[in-house]
Amino acid sequence: MTPPQRKRRRSRPDVPPPPPPPSTPPTPESGEDGDNKNPERLYVISGADGARAELDLVTLIVARAAPPPSVTPEQAALLRLCLAPLSVAELSAYLNLPFSAMTALITELITAELVQARAPIVRQALPDRSLLEAVMHGLQRL
Amino acid sequence: MDFKGSDTIPGPRSEDHLPHTAQAAVKIVIVGGFGVGKTTMVGSVSEIRPLTTEETMTQAGIGVDDNYGSDSKTATTVAMDFGRISITDELVLYLFGTPGQERFWFLWNGLFEGALGAVVLIDTRRLEVSFDVMGRLEERGVPFVVAVNSFPDAPSYPIEELRTALDLPPDVPIVECDARRRASSRDVLMTLMRFLHSLAMSGALT
Numbered sequence: 208m209t210p211p212q213r214k215r216r217r218s219r220p221d222v223p224p225p226p227p228p229p230s231t232p233p234t235p236e237s238g239e240d241g242d243n244k245n246p247e248r249l250y251v252i253s254g255a256d257g258a259r260a261e262l263d264l265v266t267l268i269v270a271r272a273a274p275p276p277s278v279t280p281e282q283a284a285l286l287r288l289c290l291a292p293l294s295v296a297e298l299s300a301y302l303n304l305p306f307s308a309m310t311a312l313i314t315e316l317i318t319a320e321l322v323q324a325r326a327p328i329v330r331q332a333l334p335d336r337s338l339l340e341a342v343m344h345g346l347q348r349l
Numbered sequence: 350m351d352f353k354g355s356d357t358i359p360g361p362r363s364e365d366h367l368p369h370t371a372q373a374a375v376k377i378v379i380v381g382g383f384g385v386g387k388t389t390m391v392g393s394v395s396e397i398r399p400l401t402t403e404e405t406m407t408q409a410g411i412g413v414d415d416n417y418g419s420d421s422k423t424a425t426t427v428a429m430d431f432g433r434i435s436i437t438d439e440l441v442l443y444l445f446g447t448p449g450q451e452r453f454w455f456l457w458n459g460l461f462e463g464a465l466g467a468v469v470l471i472d473t474r475r476l477e478v479s480f481d482v483m484g485r486l487e488e489r490g491v492p493f494v495v496a497v498n499s500f501p502d503a504p505s506y507p508i509e510e511l512r513t514a515l516d517l518p519p520d521v522p523i524v525e526c527d528a529r530r531r532a533s534s535r536d537v538l539m540t541l542m543r544f545l546h547s548l549a550m551s552g553a554l555t
């Protein structure tokens with residue numbers, strides 16, 4: 208039996224990424240799990256649209272301080288979660304918030320200087336060999 | 350503790366927290382068509398139980414599903430599962446099992462652009478379901494290795510026959526794996542890292 212045949216594609220790094228289709232933060236109508244009852248939470252999610260910081264899925268977030276009384280319950284929950292560093296992806300999973308809503312919430316806390324963001328190491332034209340070697344050593348111990 | 354409104358969400362266990370010394374993270378994406386074993390691979394190597402991050406996208410309805418009125422908009426929830434491996438006290442590796450459809454990738458900022466590289470999982474019963482994803486990675490210049498997930502009744506092709514079918518250059522590694530086994534999935538990740546390392550070496554020479 209012969210396998211189906213693929214045709215390789217050329218690299219087109221100069222092609223701009225496709226424009227994102229309209230994406231909206233969750234609205235009261237779209238929340239079916241009932242945890243949208245908290246009005247402050249709705250304010251947080253819908254109010255911060257467009258103010259997204261350049262947060263990556265694996266940007267590490269660490270609280271700078273214990274939650275002050277002024278924060279919303281949701282912000283307080285996030286601050287407690289990241290007493291030790293956690294990625295934006297993990298926070299999104301544990302708080303059950305979509306990624307875009309998560310980044311909006313974190314952006315507010317960065318602005319309020321309540322959390323610190325530790326940027327990820329991203330792929331570069333010339334990858335850092337010592338970084339790759341460190342990852343290999345880590346995997347070997349697994 | 351009184352976590353208002355969060356009592357239905359299972360929080361991290363104490364061992365799911367990173368040490369305070371964690372400074373930076375890197376990511377690898379695991380891609381492939383429907384049902385090739387992406388979630389299985391993430392789960393088998395992760396030190397935390399696999400988690401899911403979601404994103405909602407709203408598209409204008411196309412008039413098929415009009416039960417909710419004429420202004421039909423469909424909200425699609427796209428889920429991506431991921432796992433984590435601590436490399437050192439300072440460095441963390443995240444693995445993302447990424448939905449096969451490229452139209453969803455923009456939902457997560459920098460998911461591919463920032464990734465060190467990718468693992469393309471293939472199932473030899475349905476090779477073609479992973480073709481599109483490989484093309485997309487090539488267009489974006491994301492380095493990848495191919496892992497042939499061994500399903501019991503799948504046809505077994507010699508690696509070089511697969512290389513021809515997949516139209517891959519000779520340096521791109523193609524390895525067999527069993528995504529259910531930690532050691533096997535770990536070996537796939539090692540293959541990717543060695544490949545990235547060799548690219549870095551040859552780049553440094555030119």
Ligand SMILES: Nc1nc2c(ncn2[C@@H]2O[C@H](COP(=O)(O)OP(=O)(O)OP(=O)(O)O)[C@@H](O)[C@H]2O)c(=O)[nH]1
Nearest residue numbers: 383384385386387388389498499500501527528529
């Ligand atoms: N025999 C065998 N079965 C596997 C292997 N990897 C995955 N499976 C099974 O294949 C099925 C699909 O695996 P998943 O990990 O859910 O695949 P996926 O790519 O995440 O699927 P989607 O997210 O739905 O696209 C599951 O029933 C797995 O148990 C493997 O290496 N060998």
Ligand SMILES: [Mg+2]
Nearest residue numbers: 387388389446
């Ligand atoms: Mg899956």
